Amino acid sequence: MKRSRRTLQEIISDSILGRTKLRGKITVANLLITLAVVLIMGIYIYLRIQAASQQLINSVETNAQIKAEDDLYTTTREQAVLLDSFFENMSRNTVIAGASIESILSNQELSSSTYWDANTALTQLPSGSWDNANEEIPSIFIPTGVNFSPVFTSKLNRLKHSELIFPSILEGNPDIVAIYFGGSTKETYYYPNIDLANIVPADFDVTGRQWYISAKPENNPNKLVIWSAPYEDAALNGLVITASTPVYDDNQRFQGVTAMDIQITRLIKLVSNAKIGETGYAFLLDNSNRVISLPPTGAMDFGITDENALLSEIIDPAALSSATPEFYDLLEKVSQEPEGIFTLTIGNKEKKIAFYTITQVNYKLISILPAEEIFADKTAISEQIQGETRTTVLFSILLVVAVFAFAALITFRVSNNLTEPLSTLNNAATEIIHGNFNTRIQLNSGDELETLSSTLNTMTDTIKDLVSSLEDRVSERTQKLEQVILEGERSKSQYEAIAKVARAITTQKSLTELLPEITRVISEQFNFYHVGIFLNDPTNSYAVLAAANSEGGRRMLNRRHQLRIGAQGIVGYVTSRKKARIALSVGKDAVFFNNPDLPDTQSEVALPLLEADTVLGALDVQSTEPNAFTDKDLEALTILAELVGIAIQNARLYEKMDRSLAEAEAASRQYFRENWNRLTNEYKVAGYSYTARGAQIITNTEEQEKIASQKEVVVPISIRGEEIGELSISIPETEKIKADQMDLIRAVADRVAVIAENARLFDETTRRAERERLVTDITTKIRTTNDPQTMIETAINELREALKISRIEIVSKKKKLPD
Template identity: 35%
Template structure:
């Protein structure tokens, strides 16, 4: 003690050492606490980022499966198979054949989609399982299942519910199957395999050794596989994170997990899926760097104090400053500044912490940028696809009203080229022998040259057009490898990619839509899906144009035949009628045209109203019935009223058409009345003849009634016997 009292240096050193030790200890403690707080915020940020990535991965998985189901539902094989099953009786061979074909098709789809546990088709009414990749489920009913009732209206996803068949949690996606008229043929649904979701959530990237991600449904049951399942928690699993998330709140915090282990966790409620997503890591692992930092800081500080007292303060400052910078950087990162970096040149633990912090921030920034990039790319892709589908729909609407086949084909070729910007669009139709695909329309100069020389391709032998026409399937040719041989066409020298889509209507190939681009590898399978919609509309429009032309020709033939029949009827009528027409005079008299020639007017053969050359005041208007002239309307104006005006001629032409219809109706009525009278007389004579069974009485009655009815002066009936003719007395 005396030494410390007498020696200023010793006292100063002692006091400085005491202060330095206390300062060093306090500095180490502060560094530990600050690092722990910083790490806590950093871990929260990382956990929240992992939760975002896991949620995005899960949603992309569900979206992928939904898109895959929609593509499957567009297959014509499913619609045609359902139509065949509906048109056949359940015990017929055609019904079993269609069912087996659909089952094979669904199994093939399931073999390519490992995430599918079961694919099945349900009836449009009643929810009966018609076809399933699990035959044991066929014949069961899903009438009240939510995915069936909603899937009949539109594509619907029933998220995370206990399957009534297996009792396991599952996800089901359903979509309606419609025919071309929009009639519901059935409902296509798939049960998803939860193993894929387990793989996504159990991947521990960025979560260390104790990190875990899992889903809990609204009944506090595990959805994805965890370390312990529902059997360990018969009343449901409850933690602060789970209960808070199930109440609809998102957040982070420190709590004990379902095993009682203290953890740091990020939790959020996914309302659309009605599940809670939790990402957790043990506090022991999360705070290990902070403990290591505090311990090393204290030891380094104590060693340096013994060597140099001044170095204690300097070392404490060197130790504290980087940690403060890391803390400040962490705060800025937490506020959204992901470009913030810690500039520490030390190579010790603090330097390692700074580098790890920089690496973590850079990884987080990279992940968010990649996520934003994928979202932007997906958005652009969806916008492009949406625009292509909208364009295809607009083109389909534009061509449906065209009835002339040549006009239709020319219009389609130019519309597709203008809307999609293709270098060449050609439309080939099969000839009547279905041996050649003949070019019928094109938009490009080279295509018009090929049209001029009657360009055609052998079906099944020449180019991808011949391939598509023979197989009924679309094909893409690229300017690489074996496909390069298709582009040796001097009329189209700039072609680098080509796509041929068959034009199919009523399961019959009508031709091929040939599209060429100046870009290499310009087409994908998704382009085929979009343009196939347009090709189907074009095929229907072509078929409608052909049917319209055929119906027009049949209608013209029918009208011609009907007109000729009407003309013959009028000829017979005029031959047996004494009425040839009437004349209205200026004195108000109406005089008949007599067949003896007095007052008779010879009818003109006219196709349109005509003014007489000799007398411009006289107008002759044809009277026509169904295109056949049956008379002439002759009109004369007073000379002082001048020539006939066009509006007067048009009015008289309309009146002559109405007069022709009225005359035809009167003729038909008169003819009907004559036939009715004839039928009445025939019936009366027949009934009187049949009134007696005596041969002589029957013959005498027949002679009398027929002569009286026809007003004949004499009538006889002769019967031929074995010895020659036998005369029946004639009726006087």
């Protein structure tokens, strides 16, 4: 039984409530009671109001849907009427332009040439067509084959008066790109002047254009304004539509067609920018069921992914490679009625679609709005009603909560008075934990808590003393550690300098590049403002500055600064006595040389550069601070001086080796040239000529020059950089050598060089072997006797026979004895 009760206590202790403070436990108990009451009251009020509010919401939903659909239809109709008024205005302008031409053609008084004479103003081009000056207002074009009769000339003169009317129409209507008249006799008047003769072919027949054919009497007996299908203008004017109307004279004889190119880019922007709800959009459908200005959202809805279609303002459904079935359903429904509104499911989402006909051009404006936006107002009203319901419920609950909150407040105040001394002790302990050892607890309760507060105050004083002592020891050790770290950093910099100098020595062989690099590295790593390297001259009389890193040092280099060894400055002292010298304060050093190029020097050290026991020069380091050089600096600089000495000796050895190698190479080339000259003289052959008839030896210089005068491609035959001949190729004068042929010629020349050299080496080896054999034979015969006279005779006979000569003499030479 006890075991069961102890386990329950453990469970309570491990819970959040068990770990809560006493004041919190009392407060939580009261809040739980209050919360239970509020929940019961809220559920009751909510159930009572929910039924009434649902009925109101249903009624509002129906009215909101009807209003939203009506707004969508009204917006579409208003936009369509606005577009229709634009096309109506363009239609009136087209009629005005046509009527102006009819009036001009009917006025015979305008036929005179006093205003403008076609016979003199028009120029026939080489192609046979006729053109007017580019400075005139209209562009006039007459194709080849047109007969300039007096009647035709009179018509042209009258039509020229159209320039008094058409420019004002263009100026007053910026959407009109061009106005033009095509006559039944094939003449064209085009505003503005675009030099039409240089754009169209010479036989351009305006009566064959579609806008002309559509407006002719047989196709347009009612003399209506005919609208073309929209198209992309080749002159980059965007989307253009052409309106045309027939022209008759006063005798009702057909004279031609007046037309206008109208830019509808502004209309497309108007449609694209139409406000259709929040996410809705609109587009046009022309009389051929082609889609105009479909926005990206629409293309996504209908699954149109064809790149050509997406890049164009006009989409032909018949040419689409991909589109959803809903797209074609929409086109079919819209084509059946002049106006209306219906619902269509697109991509698993309902869409409200309203459409209205633009009567002037028989286009249709289509607006699409997601159904979820149609119900947006309904949802808002529903949420408003539900919100009011929740507000009422909450207000009622708050009234109940207020009563219980008052009781909870009284309970909280009582528990706070009971636990306040404990809170004071807890806060003081927290301060002590965070390092505030000046905290003091003041309790006058007269019970155990007051005793506990005194004990905590005593413990705080003890801890404060221990911490203070520990901080002093930590501070002292920290300073020592920082000093060690600084020394380590300086040592690291010095070792890096030594490593960099050693690396430079291994990579650089030239003193002119090595010594400046060494001065730069030492200056950067040791932070000394001037580092110089002096080298003794050949007579060991002067130490000459060879490299320096500072500005003053570079000036000294330019004037070839030098110091007399053993007589001038610290450098002169070091180079004469072969030991380092340091001036921690240059003003107190009698040996110091006051250099005007280095006025900021406060301390200086110079170290000899030695190779064995020979002084090569000195390493001079100067600082702007007095006492700048430590013992470790001197150790590092001494190592660097030794390295520099080794580097100087190595560089000089490299230079000596390079000179010896150059002399050996020169001797080898001389020997090589002499061998080839000997072979040329022995064989008496100037070269070889290879033709279709075979190989031919060139034996004299004239023949060689004759062949050389015929060559066009010459490639040298070289061995080890020495040219031993040339390979010349004769080619026909009409042909040019190709790159691959040239590569082949060079490859053959290289192969000839290798073969020739091998032959020369073989010949030389053979000669040497023959000479050794001959010497051996003669020596063997001489050794067959011990008589000197016989030895001499044998030697003479063998040499005469071997060299093929008639006379050999051996003359003895008496050696002159010294006095």
